[in-house]
Amino acid sequence: MSRNPKKWDFTKPEDFRSQVLKLLPSLRPKxxxxxxxxxxxxxxxxxxxxxxxxxxxxxxxxxxxxxxxxFNVDFKNRRIIIIRVGAHKSVYGKK
Structure with missing residues (x-):
């Protein structure tokens, strides 16, 4: 089974790894x-x-x-810009 070729690259925030580590382990595969x-x-x-x-x-x-x-998308450079991964409130900036 062949995979589709990657069409977009990612730009991630500096703290992306720490954001991922804060996720429930069961959400990381998702x-x-x-x-x-x-x-x-x-x-x-x-x-x-x-x-x-x-x-x-x-x-x-x-x-x-x-x-x-x-995330946002930079169509010119074919990049997906990750802004944040986390709880609903932290992603939307609600208190």
Whole structure:
């Protein structure tokens, strides 16, 4: 079984590793699955709505009911810019 070639690269925040380590261990495979699907898609935002929050505008992908991956897309350079991965409240900037 051959895998689809990667179409997009990622830019991750400096603290991405610590954000991932704060996730429940059971969510890490889901994060990998989501990031792989985004990197192999023709248009990573095709099925996403832009979220507008006090922390800016971005797209999100749901990991489960409580956790999200937020990102933007640089179409010119074919990069997915990861903003944050974490609990719903931390991703959306709510207290």
């Amino acid at each position: 994060l990998t699955e989501v990031m792989t699907a985004l990197s192999e898609s023709e248009n990573p935002i095709a099925s996403h709505k832009k979220k507008i929050t006090p922390h800016g505008e971005f797209y999100t992908e749901r990991l489960n009911d409580d956790y999200r991956l937020s």
